Amino acid sequence: MEQKKVVMDADGIDRSLTRIAYEILEKNKGTDELCLVGIRTGGVFLAERLKKKLTKIEGVDLPIGILDITLYRDDLRLTNKKPLFGKTDIPFSLDNKKVVLVDDVLFTGRTIRAAMDALIDFGRPKLIQLAVLIDRGHRELPIRADFVGKNLPSSLWESVVVKLMEKNGVDEVVIQDDNQSTEHT
Protein backbone atom coordinates (compact mmCIF):
# COMPACT_ATOMS: atom_id res chain seq x y z
CA MET A 1 0.00 0.00 0.00
CA GLU A 2 1.32 3.35 -1.00
CA GLN A 3 0.99 6.05 1.63
CA LYS A 4 0.72 9.48 0.11
CA LYS A 5 -0.01 12.81 1.75
CA VAL A 6 -0.34 16.20 0.12
CA VAL A 7 1.53 18.66 2.34
CA MET A 8 1.26 21.73 0.13
CA ASP A 9 -1.26 22.66 -2.54
CA ALA A 10 -1.13 25.14 -5.40
CA ASP A 11 -2.11 28.12 -3.25
CA GLY A 12 0.40 27.13 -0.60
CA ILE A 13 3.22 26.94 -3.14
CA ASP A 14 2.27 30.29 -4.62
CA ARG A 15 2.11 32.02 -1.22
CA SER A 16 5.48 30.59 -0.23
CA LEU A 17 7.04 31.88 -3.42
CA THR A 18 5.51 35.31 -2.89
CA ARG A 19 6.98 35.45 0.60
CA ILE A 20 10.38 34.24 -0.65
CA ALA A 21 10.35 36.94 -3.34
CA TYR A 22 9.81 39.63 -0.67
CA GLU A 23 12.47 38.07 1.56
CA ILE A 24 14.99 38.09 -1.31
CA LEU A 25 14.33 41.81 -1.83
CA GLU A 26 14.53 42.55 1.87
CA LYS A 27 17.76 40.65 2.45
CA ASN A 28 19.46 42.12 -0.61
CA LYS A 29 18.00 45.60 -0.17
CA GLY A 30 16.62 45.61 -3.69
CA THR A 31 17.68 43.99 -6.93
CA ASP A 32 21.10 45.51 -7.63
CA GLU A 33 23.42 42.87 -9.16
CA LEU A 34 20.81 40.23 -8.36
CA CYS A 35 20.30 37.19 -10.56
CA LEU A 36 18.52 33.85 -10.29
CA VAL A 37 19.90 30.44 -11.20
CA GLY A 38 17.55 27.45 -11.18
CA ILE A 39 18.82 23.92 -10.73
CA ARG A 40 17.43 21.48 -13.26
CA THR A 41 14.67 20.58 -13.44
CA GLY A 42 12.35 21.63 -10.62
CA GLY A 43 14.46 24.62 -9.61
CA VAL A 44 14.26 26.08 -13.09
CA PHE A 45 10.48 26.42 -12.98
CA LEU A 46 10.57 27.83 -9.47
CA ALA A 47 13.24 30.36 -10.48
CA GLU A 48 11.07 31.47 -13.40
CA ARG A 49 8.11 31.95 -11.07
CA LEU A 50 10.24 33.91 -8.61
CA LYS A 51 11.49 36.07 -11.44
CA LYS A 52 7.91 36.91 -12.44
CA LYS A 53 7.05 37.83 -8.88
CA LEU A 54 10.15 40.00 -8.50
CA THR A 55 9.36 41.74 -11.77
CA LYS A 56 5.84 42.44 -10.55
CA ILE A 57 7.03 43.83 -7.24
CA GLU A 58 10.06 45.84 -8.36
CA GLY A 59 9.42 46.34 -12.05
CA VAL A 60 12.84 45.02 -13.05
CA ASP A 61 13.84 42.19 -15.34
CA LEU A 62 16.34 39.98 -13.51
CA PRO A 63 18.80 37.78 -15.39
CA ILE A 64 17.99 34.10 -15.01
CA GLY A 65 20.15 31.04 -15.65
CA ILE A 66 19.73 27.30 -15.79
CA LEU A 67 22.21 24.96 -14.14
CA ASP A 68 22.54 21.22 -14.59
CA ILE A 69 24.77 19.79 -11.89
CA THR A 70 25.16 16.25 -13.26
CA LEU A 71 28.76 16.77 -14.36
CA TYR A 72 29.66 17.92 -10.84
CA ARG A 73 27.97 15.12 -8.89
CA ASP A 74 30.13 13.40 -6.30
CA ASP A 75 28.54 10.00 -6.81
CA LEU A 76 29.23 9.59 -10.55
CA ARG A 77 32.39 7.69 -9.76
CA LEU A 78 30.55 5.26 -7.49
CA THR A 79 27.73 4.18 -9.75
CA ASN A 80 27.50 2.73 -13.18
CA LYS A 81 24.64 5.05 -14.05
CA LYS A 82 25.44 7.76 -16.49
CA PRO A 83 22.55 10.06 -15.99
CA LEU A 84 21.27 11.94 -18.99
CA PHE A 85 21.59 15.60 -18.37
CA GLY A 86 20.33 18.81 -19.87
CA LYS A 87 21.98 21.98 -20.99
CA THR A 88 23.39 24.49 -18.62
CA ASP A 89 22.54 27.99 -19.78
CA ILE A 90 23.85 31.00 -17.89
CA PRO A 91 23.84 33.73 -20.55
CA PHE A 92 25.47 36.43 -18.39
CA SER A 93 28.61 36.87 -16.33
CA LEU A 94 28.43 35.85 -12.68
CA ASP A 95 31.35 38.08 -11.68
CA ASN A 96 30.29 40.29 -8.75
CA LYS A 97 26.68 39.12 -9.01
CA LYS A 98 24.44 38.24 -6.10
CA VAL A 99 23.28 34.79 -7.14
CA VAL A 100 20.13 33.28 -5.73
CA LEU A 101 20.33 29.56 -6.37
CA VAL A 102 16.86 27.99 -6.59
CA ASP A 103 15.96 24.33 -6.04
CA ASP A 104 12.78 22.48 -5.19
CA VAL A 105 13.90 20.26 -2.29
CA LEU A 106 16.89 20.65 0.02
CA PHE A 107 17.88 17.26 1.38
CA THR A 108 21.47 16.03 1.85
CA GLY A 109 22.98 19.24 0.52
CA ARG A 110 25.10 17.39 -2.03
CA THR A 111 23.26 18.89 -5.00
CA ILE A 112 23.91 22.37 -3.62
CA ARG A 113 27.61 21.59 -3.09
CA ALA A 114 27.81 20.52 -6.74
CA ALA A 115 25.88 23.60 -7.83
CA MET A 116 28.23 25.94 -5.97
CA ASP A 117 31.28 24.28 -7.53
CA ALA A 118 29.67 24.69 -10.95
CA LEU A 119 28.75 28.34 -10.35
CA ILE A 120 32.27 29.17 -9.31
CA ASP A 121 33.54 27.70 -12.59
CA PHE A 122 31.46 30.39 -14.30
CA GLY A 123 32.94 33.31 -12.47
CA ARG A 124 33.26 34.88 -9.05
CA PRO A 125 29.87 35.80 -7.68
CA LYS A 126 29.78 38.41 -4.94
CA LEU A 127 27.65 36.03 -2.92
CA ILE A 128 25.49 32.96 -3.37
CA GLN A 129 22.18 32.56 -1.56
CA LEU A 130 19.94 29.52 -1.59
CA ALA A 131 16.17 29.47 -1.99
CA VAL A 132 14.26 26.18 -1.73
CA LEU A 133 10.58 25.37 -1.67
CA ILE A 134 11.00 22.48 0.79
CA ASP A 135 13.70 21.79 3.37
CA ARG A 136 13.29 18.19 4.43
CA GLY A 137 16.33 17.97 6.69
CA HIS A 138 18.94 15.13 6.77
CA ARG A 139 21.90 17.27 5.74
CA GLU A 140 25.18 15.49 5.01
CA LEU A 141 27.14 18.69 4.39
CA PRO A 142 27.32 22.00 6.25
CA ILE A 143 24.80 23.77 4.02
CA ARG A 144 21.66 25.71 4.88
CA ALA A 145 19.09 27.65 2.89
CA ASP A 146 18.59 31.41 3.11
CA PHE A 147 14.97 31.26 1.96
CA VAL A 148 12.70 28.30 2.74
CA GLY A 149 9.12 27.80 1.60
CA LYS A 150 8.34 25.11 4.14
CA ASN A 151 10.34 23.09 6.63
CA LEU A 152 9.16 19.53 6.29
CA PRO A 153 10.66 17.09 8.81
CA SER A 154 10.72 13.73 7.03
CA SER A 155 11.98 10.21 7.53
CA LEU A 156 14.73 8.81 5.36
CA TRP A 157 12.41 6.15 3.97
CA GLU A 158 9.96 8.75 2.82
CA SER A 159 10.29 10.76 -0.30
CA VAL A 160 9.24 14.31 -0.87
CA VAL A 161 8.05 15.10 -4.37
CA VAL A 162 7.46 18.60 -5.64
CA LYS A 163 5.05 18.46 -8.57
CA LEU A 164 4.85 21.56 -10.71
CA MET A 165 2.38 22.59 -13.38
CA GLU A 166 5.17 23.03 -15.95
CA LYS A 167 6.28 19.38 -15.81
CA ASN A 168 3.63 17.41 -13.91
CA GLY A 169 0.48 19.34 -14.79
CA VAL A 170 -0.31 20.01 -11.15
CA ASP A 171 1.08 22.16 -8.35
CA GLU A 172 1.49 20.18 -5.16
CA VAL A 173 4.04 18.79 -2.72
CA VAL A 174 3.50 15.22 -1.62
CA ILE A 175 5.26 13.09 0.94
CA GLN A 176 5.10 9.36 0.38
CA ASP A 177 6.44 6.08 1.60
CA ASP A 178 9.43 5.29 -0.54
CA ASN A 179 8.62 1.68 -1.47
CA GLN A 180 7.83 2.37 -5.09
CA SER A 181 8.87 5.93 -5.57
CA THR A 182 11.99 6.59 -7.59
CA GLU A 183 11.80 10.36 -7.51
CA HIS A 184 15.08 12.01 -6.67
CA THR A 185 15.30 14.73 -4.09
Next chain:
Amino acid sequence: MKLTKKDILGIKDLSVDEINLILDTAESFIEVSTREIKKVPTLRGKTVVNLFFEASTRTRTSFEIAGKRLSADTINISATTSSVVKGETLIDTARNLEAMNPDAIVIRHSAAGAPHMLARMVKQSIINAGDGAHEHPTQALLDMMTIREKKGKVSGLKVAIVGDIAHSRVARSNIYGLTKMGAHVIVAGPAMMIPKDVGRMGVAVHNSLEEAIKDVDIIMMLRIQLERQQQNIFPSLREYSRYFCLNRHNIKLAKEDVLVMHPGPINRGIEIAPDIADGPYSIILDQVTNGVAVRMALLYLLIGGQ
Protein backbone atom coordinates in the same frame (compact mmCIF):
# COMPACT_ATOMS: atom_id res chain seq x y z
CA MET B 1 18.37 4.36 -21.50
CA LYS B 2 22.08 3.97 -21.09
CA LEU B 3 24.95 2.84 -23.23
CA THR B 4 25.87 -0.68 -22.17
CA LYS B 5 28.70 -1.16 -24.64
CA LYS B 6 32.32 -1.40 -23.56
CA ASP B 7 33.60 -0.08 -26.87
CA ILE B 8 32.59 2.13 -29.78
CA LEU B 9 33.91 0.31 -32.82
CA GLY B 10 31.51 1.28 -35.57
CA ILE B 11 28.13 2.77 -36.38
CA LYS B 12 27.08 -0.60 -37.74
CA ASP B 13 26.79 -1.96 -34.17
CA LEU B 14 24.82 0.99 -32.78
CA SER B 15 21.05 1.06 -32.51
CA VAL B 16 18.95 4.11 -33.32
CA ASP B 17 18.29 4.57 -29.59
CA GLU B 18 21.99 4.44 -28.83
CA ILE B 19 22.78 6.97 -31.56
CA ASN B 20 20.08 9.30 -30.21
CA LEU B 21 21.41 8.91 -26.67
CA ILE B 22 24.92 9.85 -27.82
CA LEU B 23 23.66 12.85 -29.82
CA ASP B 24 21.43 14.09 -26.97
CA THR B 25 24.31 13.82 -24.52
CA ALA B 26 26.64 15.58 -26.96
CA GLU B 27 24.18 18.44 -27.35
CA SER B 28 24.28 19.04 -23.62
CA PHE B 29 28.08 19.09 -23.74
CA ILE B 30 28.30 21.90 -26.33
CA GLU B 31 27.82 24.49 -23.62
CA VAL B 32 30.92 23.44 -21.67
CA SER B 33 33.14 24.47 -24.59
CA THR B 34 31.60 27.95 -24.66
CA ARG B 35 32.48 28.74 -21.04
CA GLU B 36 35.34 30.91 -19.99
CA ILE B 37 36.63 28.04 -17.87
CA LYS B 38 36.15 25.14 -20.24
CA LYS B 39 36.41 22.30 -17.79
CA VAL B 40 34.12 20.15 -15.69
CA PRO B 41 35.34 17.64 -13.08
CA THR B 42 33.37 14.68 -14.43
CA LEU B 43 36.24 12.36 -15.43
CA ARG B 44 38.75 13.41 -12.80
CA GLY B 45 41.27 10.65 -12.23
CA LYS B 46 40.49 8.83 -15.48
CA THR B 47 43.13 8.28 -18.14
CA VAL B 48 42.55 8.27 -21.89
CA VAL B 49 45.26 7.11 -24.28
CA ASN B 50 45.17 8.37 -27.87
CA LEU B 51 46.98 5.76 -29.93
CA PHE B 52 47.39 7.10 -33.45
CA PHE B 53 49.11 5.02 -36.11
CA GLU B 54 48.00 7.39 -38.87
CA ALA B 55 48.29 11.11 -39.40
CA SER B 56 45.56 13.23 -37.81
CA THR B 57 45.06 16.81 -36.70
CA ARG B 58 41.34 17.13 -36.13
CA THR B 59 40.43 13.80 -34.61
CA ARG B 60 43.42 13.51 -32.29
CA THR B 61 43.19 17.10 -31.06
CA SER B 62 39.44 16.76 -30.72
CA PHE B 63 39.75 13.65 -28.54
CA GLU B 64 42.48 15.28 -26.49
CA ILE B 65 40.44 18.42 -25.91
CA ALA B 66 37.33 16.35 -25.14
CA GLY B 67 39.20 14.38 -22.49
CA LYS B 68 40.80 17.46 -20.97
CA ARG B 69 37.54 19.40 -20.78
CA LEU B 70 36.16 16.50 -18.75
CA SER B 71 39.26 16.58 -16.49
CA ALA B 72 40.58 13.21 -17.71
CA ASP B 73 44.32 12.85 -18.20
CA THR B 74 44.99 12.37 -21.88
CA ILE B 75 48.13 10.90 -23.34
CA ASN B 76 49.00 10.94 -27.03
CA ILE B 77 51.04 8.27 -28.69
CA SER B 78 51.83 8.53 -32.37
CA ALA B 79 53.39 5.68 -34.27
CA THR B 80 56.40 7.62 -35.45
CA THR B 81 57.60 8.44 -31.93
CA SER B 82 56.67 5.15 -30.27
CA SER B 83 58.22 1.72 -30.05
CA VAL B 84 56.32 0.79 -33.19
CA VAL B 85 59.36 2.07 -35.07
CA LYS B 86 61.41 -0.46 -33.11
CA GLY B 87 59.22 -3.24 -34.46
CA GLU B 88 56.75 -3.70 -31.62
CA THR B 89 53.49 -5.29 -32.75
CA LEU B 90 50.11 -3.69 -32.13
CA ILE B 91 49.22 -6.48 -29.72
CA ASP B 92 52.35 -5.94 -27.62
CA THR B 93 51.88 -2.18 -27.61
CA ALA B 94 48.29 -2.65 -26.45
CA ARG B 95 49.21 -5.15 -23.72
CA ASN B 96 51.82 -2.78 -22.37
CA LEU B 97 49.39 0.12 -22.38
CA GLU B 98 46.81 -2.06 -20.65
CA ALA B 99 49.35 -2.82 -17.92
CA MET B 100 49.51 0.89 -17.14
CA ASN B 101 45.78 0.90 -16.45
CA PRO B 102 44.22 3.60 -18.59
CA ASP B 103 40.41 3.75 -18.72
CA ALA B 104 39.98 4.17 -22.45
CA ILE B 105 42.12 3.74 -25.55
CA VAL B 106 41.31 5.72 -28.68
CA ILE B 107 42.90 4.11 -31.70
CA ARG B 108 43.43 5.05 -35.32
CA HIS B 109 45.05 2.47 -37.53
CA SER B 110 45.48 1.89 -41.24
CA ALA B 111 44.31 -1.71 -40.90
CA ALA B 112 40.56 -2.30 -40.87
CA GLY B 113 39.59 -4.24 -37.76
CA ALA B 114 42.56 -3.18 -35.61
CA PRO B 115 40.31 -1.57 -32.95
CA HIS B 116 38.10 -4.66 -32.92
CA MET B 117 41.08 -6.90 -32.22
CA LEU B 118 42.20 -4.58 -29.45
CA ALA B 119 38.71 -4.54 -27.95
CA ARG B 120 38.76 -8.32 -27.68
CA MET B 121 42.19 -8.35 -26.06
CA VAL B 122 42.15 -5.59 -23.48
CA LYS B 123 39.67 -4.78 -20.75
CA GLN B 124 39.66 -1.03 -21.38
CA SER B 125 37.07 0.76 -23.49
CA ILE B 126 38.22 1.09 -27.09
CA ILE B 127 37.05 3.91 -29.32
CA ASN B 128 37.67 3.57 -33.03
CA ALA B 129 39.06 6.83 -34.40
CA GLY B 130 39.27 5.40 -37.93
CA ASP B 131 40.37 1.96 -39.07
CA GLY B 132 41.59 1.77 -42.66
CA ALA B 133 38.78 2.14 -45.15
CA HIS B 134 36.33 0.55 -42.72
CA GLU B 135 34.66 2.86 -40.17
CA HIS B 136 35.10 6.25 -38.51
CA PRO B 137 32.19 6.23 -36.07
CA THR B 138 32.90 9.50 -34.24
CA GLN B 139 32.98 11.38 -37.56
CA ALA B 140 29.57 10.01 -38.55
CA LEU B 141 28.17 10.86 -35.11
CA LEU B 142 29.39 14.45 -35.31
CA ASP B 143 28.03 14.69 -38.85
CA MET B 144 24.61 13.46 -37.75
CA MET B 145 24.72 15.82 -34.78
CA THR B 146 25.50 18.76 -37.06
CA ILE B 147 22.72 17.82 -39.48
CA ARG B 148 20.26 17.46 -36.60
CA GLU B 149 21.35 20.79 -35.15
CA LYS B 150 20.98 22.68 -38.45
CA LYS B 151 17.94 20.94 -39.90
CA GLY B 152 16.16 19.89 -36.73
CA LYS B 153 16.05 16.26 -37.84
CA VAL B 154 17.85 13.61 -39.85
CA SER B 155 14.91 11.49 -40.86
CA GLY B 156 13.51 12.20 -44.31
CA LEU B 157 16.43 14.37 -45.48
CA LYS B 158 18.18 13.73 -48.77
CA VAL B 159 21.92 13.48 -48.30
CA ALA B 160 24.43 13.14 -51.13
CA ILE B 161 27.87 11.75 -50.33
CA VAL B 162 30.30 12.50 -53.16
CA GLY B 163 33.82 11.34 -53.81
CA ASP B 164 35.89 8.25 -53.24
CA ILE B 165 33.22 6.14 -51.58
CA ALA B 166 35.20 2.92 -51.88
CA HIS B 167 38.15 4.10 -49.84
CA SER B 168 36.24 6.24 -47.38
CA ARG B 169 35.58 5.16 -43.80
CA VAL B 170 33.69 8.41 -43.33
CA ALA B 171 31.29 7.46 -46.12
CA ARG B 172 30.79 3.95 -44.76
CA SER B 173 30.04 5.08 -41.21
CA ASN B 174 27.74 7.83 -42.47
CA ILE B 175 25.87 5.45 -44.76
CA TYR B 176 25.24 3.11 -41.81
CA GLY B 177 24.23 5.97 -39.54
CA LEU B 178 22.16 8.11 -41.89
CA THR B 179 20.15 5.19 -43.28
CA LYS B 180 19.48 3.95 -39.73
CA MET B 181 18.26 7.42 -38.80
CA GLY B 182 15.88 7.47 -41.76
CA ALA B 183 17.69 9.72 -44.25
CA HIS B 184 17.79 9.02 -47.99
CA VAL B 185 21.41 8.63 -48.95
CA ILE B 186 22.74 9.10 -52.47
CA VAL B 187 26.36 8.34 -53.27
CA ALA B 188 28.30 9.55 -56.29
CA GLY B 189 31.80 9.34 -57.65
CA PRO B 190 33.77 8.01 -60.59
CA ALA B 191 32.84 4.39 -61.28
CA MET B 192 36.21 3.17 -59.98
CA MET B 193 35.47 4.78 -56.61
CA ILE B 194 32.03 3.27 -56.08
CA PRO B 195 32.03 -0.15 -54.39
CA LYS B 196 30.11 -2.70 -56.49
CA ASP B 197 27.74 -3.74 -53.73
CA VAL B 198 27.12 -0.32 -52.19
CA GLY B 199 23.45 -0.49 -53.30
CA ARG B 200 22.99 -3.27 -50.75
CA MET B 201 23.66 -0.70 -48.00
CA GLY B 202 20.39 1.01 -48.91
CA VAL B 203 21.71 3.92 -50.93
CA ALA B 204 21.08 5.26 -54.43
CA VAL B 205 24.13 5.38 -56.73
CA HIS B 206 25.06 7.94 -59.36
CA ASN B 207 28.11 8.48 -61.47
CA SER B 208 27.63 12.18 -61.87
CA LEU B 209 27.82 14.91 -59.27
CA GLU B 210 25.04 16.89 -60.92
CA GLU B 211 22.57 14.02 -60.80
CA ALA B 212 23.45 13.12 -57.25
CA ILE B 213 22.98 16.56 -55.73
CA LYS B 214 19.70 17.37 -57.43
CA ASP B 215 17.24 18.60 -54.75
CA VAL B 216 19.29 17.33 -51.81
CA ASP B 217 19.30 18.88 -48.32
CA ILE B 218 22.89 18.01 -47.52
CA ILE B 219 26.00 17.51 -49.65
CA MET B 220 28.86 15.72 -48.01
CA MET B 221 32.06 16.03 -50.02
CA LEU B 222 34.88 13.57 -49.40
CA ARG B 223 38.58 14.12 -49.64
CA ILE B 224 40.42 12.29 -52.39
CA GLN B 225 42.61 9.99 -50.34
CA LEU B 226 45.77 9.67 -52.31
CA GLU B 227 47.32 7.61 -49.51
CA ARG B 228 44.75 4.85 -49.86
CA GLN B 229 44.88 4.43 -53.61
CA GLN B 230 46.75 2.15 -55.80
CA GLN B 231 47.91 3.97 -58.87
CA ASN B 232 45.67 4.43 -61.89
CA ILE B 233 42.32 4.79 -60.19
CA PHE B 234 41.84 7.99 -62.06
CA PRO B 235 43.88 9.71 -64.70
CA SER B 236 44.51 13.01 -62.93
CA LEU B 237 43.35 15.28 -60.13
CA ARG B 238 42.53 17.86 -62.76
CA GLU B 239 40.15 15.57 -64.51
CA TYR B 240 38.58 14.56 -61.19
CA SER B 241 37.99 18.14 -60.17
CA ARG B 242 36.47 18.93 -63.54
CA TYR B 243 33.71 16.42 -62.98
CA PHE B 244 33.40 16.18 -59.20
CA CYS B 245 34.32 19.53 -57.72
CA LEU B 246 31.44 21.21 -55.92
CA ASN B 247 31.31 24.82 -57.08
CA ARG B 248 29.00 27.81 -57.18
CA HIS B 249 27.42 26.65 -60.44
CA ASN B 250 26.53 23.05 -59.77
CA ILE B 251 25.45 23.70 -56.16
CA LYS B 252 22.38 25.48 -57.56
CA LEU B 253 20.98 22.06 -58.46
CA ALA B 254 20.54 21.27 -54.79
CA LYS B 255 17.82 22.68 -52.56
CA GLU B 256 18.06 26.38 -51.88
CA ASP B 257 18.87 25.81 -48.21
CA VAL B 258 21.41 23.05 -48.91
CA LEU B 259 24.23 22.62 -46.43
CA VAL B 260 27.72 21.53 -47.41
CA MET B 261 29.80 19.28 -45.20
CA HIS B 262 33.32 17.91 -45.42
CA PRO B 263 35.16 15.72 -42.92
CA GLY B 264 38.43 17.53 -43.57
CA PRO B 265 41.18 18.01 -44.40
CA ILE B 266 39.86 19.72 -47.52
CA ASN B 267 41.72 19.83 -50.79
CA ARG B 268 40.74 23.28 -51.99
CA GLY B 269 39.89 23.32 -55.67
CA ILE B 270 39.94 19.54 -56.04
CA GLU B 271 36.71 18.26 -54.48
CA ILE B 272 35.41 21.60 -53.25
CA ALA B 273 35.82 25.13 -54.56
CA PRO B 274 37.25 27.57 -52.01
CA ASP B 275 34.24 29.90 -52.22
CA ILE B 276 31.96 26.98 -51.37
CA ALA B 277 34.13 25.74 -48.51
CA ASP B 278 34.17 29.22 -46.98
CA GLY B 279 30.72 30.26 -48.16
CA PRO B 280 27.31 30.51 -46.53
CA TYR B 281 26.30 26.92 -47.31
CA SER B 282 29.33 25.51 -45.53
CA ILE B 283 28.98 24.01 -42.05
CA ILE B 284 32.44 22.47 -42.11
CA LEU B 285 33.65 24.29 -39.00
CA ASP B 286 30.43 23.54 -37.12
CA GLN B 287 31.29 19.90 -37.71
CA VAL B 288 34.64 20.43 -36.00
CA THR B 289 33.03 22.20 -33.03
CA ASN B 290 30.48 19.42 -32.62
CA GLY B 291 33.25 16.83 -32.86
CA VAL B 292 34.54 17.83 -29.44
CA ALA B 293 31.05 17.53 -27.93
CA VAL B 294 30.46 14.10 -29.49
CA ARG B 295 33.76 12.81 -28.14
CA MET B 296 33.02 14.23 -24.70
CA ALA B 297 29.69 12.43 -24.80
CA LEU B 298 31.32 9.13 -25.73
CA LEU B 299 33.98 9.38 -23.04
CA TYR B 300 31.31 10.28 -20.47
CA LEU B 301 29.02 7.44 -21.53
CA LEU B 302 31.81 4.86 -21.71
CA ILE B 303 34.02 5.64 -18.72
CA GLY B 304 32.02 8.00 -16.51
CA GLY B 305 31.28 5.91 -13.43
CA GLN B 306 32.61 2.50 -12.55
